[in-house]
Amino acid sequence: MDTIVADEKSGVSDRSSQTHRLADGRQIGYAEYGDPDGLPVVALHGTPGSRFMFALTDEGARARGLRVIAPDRAGYGLSELQRFETLADTASDVEALTDALELDRFALIGVSGGGPHAVAVADRLKSRILRLVLISPVGPVAECDHIRMSSLHRHIFSQTSTSHHASATFFSTLRTLMDWAPSVAYHLLMQQVTATDCDVLNRPDVRDNIQAALREGLRTGTEGALQDLHLYGGPWNVNVGEIDVPALMWQGGEDTVVPPDAAYYLAGALPNCQLEVIEGAGHYWVFGEFDRVLDVLREVWPK
Numbered sequence: 001m002d003t004i005v006a007d008e009k010s011g012v013s014d015r016s017s018q019t020h021r022l023a024d025g026r027q028i029g030y031a032e033y034g035d036p037d038g039l040p041v042v043a044l045h046g047t048p049g050s051r052f053m054f055a056l057t058d059e060g061a062r063a064r065g066l067r068v069i070a071p072d073r074a075g076y077g078l079s080e081l082q083r084f085e086t087l088a089d090t091a092s093d094v095e096a097l098t099d100a101l102e103l104d105r106f107a108l109i110g111v112s113g114g115g116p117h118a119v120a121v122a123d124r125l126k127s128r129i130l131r132l133v134l135i136s137p138v139g140p141v142a143e144c145d146h147i148r149m150s151s152l153h154r155h156i157f158s159q160t161s162t163s164h165h166a167s168a169t170f171f172s173t174l175r176t177l178m179d180w181a182p183s184v185a186y187h188l189l190m191q192q193v194t195a196t197d198c199d200v201l202n203r204p205d206v207r208d209n210i211q212a213a214l215r216e217g218l219r220t221g222t223e224g225a226l227q228d229l230h231l232y233g234g235p236w237n238v239n240v241g242e243i244d245v246p247a248l249m250w251q252g253g254e255d256t257v258v259p260p261d262a263a264y265y266l267a268g269a270l271p272n273c274q275l276e277v278i279e280g281a282g283h284y285w286v287f288g289e290f291d292r293v294l295d296v297l298r299e300v301w302p303k
C-alpha cells in the first residue's frame with residue numbers, strides 16, 4: 001500500500017522533507033511550500049537540483065493561497081533511483097504522488113531540466129492539469145538537429161549525454177565542490193552566465209537557495225542527473241502534439257545554459273502554448289521573479 005510519512009528525524013511534521021512510499025517499496029521525497037490548504041501546484045526542479053529549489057516560493061504562494069508541491073525526481077535528494085527507459089516513463093512517479101495526495105486537478109511547473117518531465121506528465125495526465133508552465137526548459141534536442149546550438153550545448157546534449165564517463169566526471173566534480181567548496185562551485189557557475197543572471201545569482205537568498213538545492217540533490221549520488229541527461233538526449237516518447245493543456249513558456253532570450261531554439265521548437269510543437277521570450281534575460285531570471293509565475297498560476301483557479 002502507498003503511504004505518506006513525515007520526516008522521522010525531527011519527530012514533527014516537516015513540510016520540506018516528506019516522503020511517499022510506492023507500492024513497489026521505492027521512496028519519493030517531496031516538499032510543500034505556501035498555504036497547506038491552498039490550491040495545488042506541482043513544481044519540478046532542474047538538473048541537477050532538488051525539492052529545495054522551490055523554497056523561494058513559500059511566502060508568495062502562501063499570500064496567494066497556493067500549495068506548492070515539489071517532488072525530488074528519481075535519484076535526487078530523498079527519492080530513490082529508478083531506471084527509466086524513456087522520458088515518458090518518468091511521469092508515473094508524479095502520477096503516483098498526486099494520486100496519493102488526492103489531487104484531482106492541479107497546475108504544473110517545470111523549470112529548466114524539470115521542463116521535459118513536466119511535458120511528460122502533461123501527456124500522461126492531460127485531463128487533470130489546469131495549466132502547464134515551462135520556464136527556460138530543455139527542449140527535445142534529439143528531434144531538432146537543425147536548430148542553432150552552441151558547441152557547448154551540442155557537447156552536453158549529444159556527446160556528454162551519451163557518454164556515461166564524461167557525464168559522471170562532471171557531476172561527481174560538482175558534487176565534491178558542493179560538499180567541500182560551495183563558494184568555488186558557485187563562482188564557476190557564474191562564469192557561464194549572462195550579466196543579468198549574475199545580478200540575480202548575487203542575491204544572498206538566491207545563492208543560499210541554489211546551493212542548498214544542489215547539495216541536497218546530489219547528496220546521495222549523481223545517478224539522477226546522469227539519467228536526466230541520457231533521457232533528454234534520446235527520444236522522449238512523449239506525444240507532444242497531443243498535449244492540449246493550456247501552456248505558457250517563458251524563455252530568456254540570452255540563455256547560456258539550455259539552447260533557446262530547442263525551447264522555441266518545443267513551444268511550437270505544443271498545440272496550445274503561449275511563448276513569451278524575455279529579451280536580455282538569461283537562464284536564472286525566475287529566481288528573482290517567482291511571484292510573476294505564482295500570479296499566473298493563481299489566475300487559472302476560480303476566485
